[in-house]
Amino acid sequence: MAAPNTVKHARHLGVRLEDGWHAFRERGGRSRGLVATVLPFRGYGVSGADGWVRVFARIVLARPGAFTNGLPKSKVVSDGVRGWRNFISPPIPHAEVVAEIGGRTFRVDADRGGVLDVKITVDLAPGWHAVTLRSESSEPADVSVFVVDRSIDFGVVSDIDDTVVVTALPRPLLAAWNSFVLSEHARVATPGMAVMMERLMRTRPGSPVLYLSTGAWNVAPTLTRFLSRNLYPAGALLLTDWGPTEGRWFRSGQQHKVDQLRRLAAQFPHISWLLVGDDGQHDPEIYAEFARRHPGQVRAIAIRQLTPSEAVLAGGRSMGTMDSTPGTPWVYAPDGAGICEGLERLGLLEPERVAGPPTSAMPVLPRKTP
Numbered sequence: 001m002a003a004p005n006t007v008k009h010a011r012h013l014g015v016r017l018e019d020g021w022h023a024f025r026e027r028g029g030r031s032r033g034l035v036a037t038v039l040p041f042r043g044y045g046v047s048g049a050d051g052w053v054r055v056f057a058r059i060v061l062a063r064p065g066a067f068t069n070g071l072p073k074s075k076v077v078s079d080g081v082r083g084w085r086n087f088i089s090p091p092i093p094h095a096e097v098v099a100e101i102g103g104r105t106f107r108v109d110a111d112r113g114g115v116l117d118v119k120i121t122v123d124l125a126p127g128w129h130a131v132t133l134r135s136e137s138s139e140p141a142d143v144s145v146f147v148v149d150r151s152i153d154f155g156v157v158s159d160i161d162d163t164v165v166v167t168a169l170p171r172p173l174l175a176a177w178n179s180f181v182l183s184e185h186a187r188v189a190t191p192g193m194a195v196m197m198e199r200l201m202r203t204r205p206g207s208p209v210l211y212l213s214t215g216a217w218n219v220a221p222t223l224t225r226f227l228s229r230n231l232y233p234a235g236a237l238l239l240t241d242w243g244p245t246e247g248r249w250f251r252s253g254q255q256h257k258v259d260q261l262r263r264l265a266a267q268f269p270h271i272s273w274l275l276v277g278d279d280g281q282h283d284p285e286i287y288a289e290f291a292r293r294h295p296g297q298v299r300a301i302a303i304r305q306l307t308p309s310e311a312v313l314a315g316g317r318s319m320g321t322m323d324s325t326p327g328t329p330w331v332y333a334p335d336g337a338g339i340c341e342g343l344e345r346l347g348l349l350e351p352e353r354v355a356g357p358p359t360s361a362m363p364v365l366p367r368k369t370p
Helices: 012-029 076-078 084-087 170-181 193-203 217-228 253-267 283-293 308-314 336-345
Strands: 035-046 052-062 096-101 104-109 115-121 127-134 139-148 154-159 209-216 236-240 272-278 296-306 330-334
Touching: 012 052, 012 096, 035 127, 035 217, 052 096, 052 127, 052 217, 052 236, 084 336, 096 115, 104 115, 127 308, 170 296, 193 336, 209 217, 209 253, 217 236, 253 283, 272 283, 283 296, 296 336, 330 336
Parallel strands: 035 139, 154 209, 154 272, 209 236, 272 296, 296 330
Antiparallel strands: 035 052, 052 115, 096 104, 096 127, 127 139
């Protein structure tokens, strides 16, 4: 009897090369005595009997004791972590991970790049919860996930590059400088954006905050420390992998953002999002397309206007999209203070109350004319 006619598609050359490189690095790392280490990142989820959490981490090989609870030793951090340090730990492809959350244990797998991005069904109350992750004989690593109450109807998705931190990331040479050379303590926060985000969370407590970027998961620890150091609200990072896929040599940063927004729309059908970005590249177009597809799930779009020099470094401005989303308001301003004013006009922020003079202050008397 003849064998069935089957067609086996060859894997993309880039994928085969990357997998071979990861396997080579893993063998070399284990021969040098490196051990499995879990680098966990904040996650998010939904409460209820059919609730779930989305858990993020990277599983890498590192020197014993090089990390504490998934974070580098304090001296390295205080000295200023150079970006290249984030890329030297060999990943463990398809690592098996044990996750403990809500008194239950789950076994999950990382992808071929050692990145763990899994959705776990679990019933949790709204608020922050701890997840403990282990791989092989690694030390346990704890991380928090924010579980959203189903009654919440507002959330924030914010771009990172040139929105909360000035990076000029789209230009390849500057991207390499920011990612591999620049010390994390030299990164500059965008004026007023942390205050704007903090005011939103005070106005709407319990709302989720998510930070969406085309950056690689390798820089997640650096971004997490930057956001904390500059007093941004705690939230999950939605990053990507710069490596090849089955269809192309490099992942599309734009497609990554589109895919993550669509996933959020499906995961949180009850939430209407404030989308925050900048006009340096594609944020306005991506947000406008999302608003047209999901008009009931976009409360407003806030775009930070880059300075002329930032716009040149970022590769130009993206204009002409504000009129393409009927019913979705836009806020367009050069900094967080201007965006706050626009959000106040839309009723998304309560106006800041300016305290008057103390009641015991001496009255100001009119000046007598001599």
